[in-house]
Amino acid sequence: MKRRLPKYVSEFRDRHGKMRVRFRRKGQPEYYLKAVPWTPAFMQEYQACLQQTAAPAVVGSSLVAAGTMSALIVAFYGSADFKKLAPSTRKQYRHVIERFRNKHGDKRVAAIERKHLKAIIGTMHGTPAAADNLLDRIKQLMGFAVDIGMRKDNPALGMKGFNKHTDGWHTWTEAEIEQFEERHPIGTKARLALTLLLYTTQRRSDVVGMGWQHVTQDGIAVGQQKTHARLTIPIHPTLANVLDKTPREHLTFLVTAKGNSFTSNGFGNWFRDRCDEASLPQCSAHGLRKAASRRLAEDGKTNQQIKAITGHKTDNEVARYTAAVDQKRLARQAFGMDEEQKLSNLTQ
Structure with missing residues (x-):
């Protein structure tokens, strides 16, 4: 027994x-x-x-x-x-x-x-x-x-692993964002979650703690859990429109079915299900932070401007998100092309 x-x-x-x-x-x-x-x-x-x-x-x-x-x-x-x-x-x-x-x-x-x-x-x-x-x-x-004196040497020093190349979490494309929005219209919790992640560029651990008490005339005040950075994120018109449809009855914007605030892991699991509902199994909450950074880079924002929103400390951290955008822009510049020109009509 x-x-x-x-x-x-x-x-x-x-x-x-x-x-x-x-x-x-x-x-x-x-x-x-x-x-x-x-x-x-x-x-x-x-x-x-x-x-x-x-x-x-x-x-x-x-x-x-x-x-x-x-x-x-x-x-x-x-x-x-x-x-x-x-x-x-x-x-x-x-x-x-x-x-x-x-x-x-x-x-x-x-x-x-x-x-x-x-x-x-x-x-x-x-x-x-x-x-x-x-x-x-x-x-x-x-x-x-x-x-601390438990060994005289580090036997792992210089050891090499597999170093398998990976780009990490999948960065959402514009088509994937539109697909999620079609499945989850304004007024749903899922749409609110996507909009908060995409238009504040913050990690899920910070988004789950956001509430009306953090909204000021200047934007949403954020204290990042990971970096302890204190930021004020301007409220984008798209986010303002979604928040306008959000009830003011809880301390946080996002709550569970029981009305409690999400934990970071709990939210991640819940959002994973919402992505699956939209037939987007490759997408995740963190991928929206990367997509938001990509959008900023595509809009020509400098590293300093992007860091002011994302809370990253170094240019190297930002480069992880913007490298692909920079490559495309530099390649077009190398051919003396503007954003509207195409190398050929093969894609038409």
Whole structure:
């Protein structure tokens, strides 16, 4: 007979025959609980999971063996290097690190060699992007191990991953935006979400917190969660028209079916469904931020002007969104063409 466990928690026997206890809830990464169910340490882990962190707050270092990868990870989570990261970045790092910790947390840090790391990364050839992400975190952890005296060298230094080229999230085209708008007309929550994302150029983590209290005579006041930048985004006429049809009965513009504010992950999952309804499985919320940046570049806005709206800090960050636009413009200039001219009538 299975023992009673808290909500979202289940136990199973893994391929090695070891009993594992797992927390799984839609909208956040799964987490393997380490303490014995119902003990104080277990309940601390469980409560941290319920608070929707990517992985629970670190339980005291007394619960892990000294000198192991788990001990190193505990120390890293408590370091200034980790704490100074934006909450969303810490979430992403924890997601990667905890998966690694579940498999290798009992390994001795001092005994890990380069060949061991190459073998671990090599087994992930089927998911090259995930392998590269893990390698980045391992390099960081091993560098931290050197800093705190757990190792004399960083065995991951100079290791190369798969470096699979990717453009990241798909950038919405104008045709895809029109297709979504046809499926979700003004007055729907989905249309409001798209318009907020597209005409503020902000991340979903910032859009879900926007409400009428943030609207001023100058625009919408935004405090970015990731960068802590404080911005004022002018309200575009298209956004003003959609907001005019939005009720003023909640603190945030976007709310769940129960009238609660969305979490960032919850909103992402909900918006994913709205994209699917519009037959746009390749599109996502983040892709609209890229589309908005593309529009600004196509309109001839400078990097400084684009950064003032998106909140990016460097030209390199903006270049990720505008490179394709710049290439097309420069190519046309190379032929001495204006925007209306065509090289041939092949596309007609």
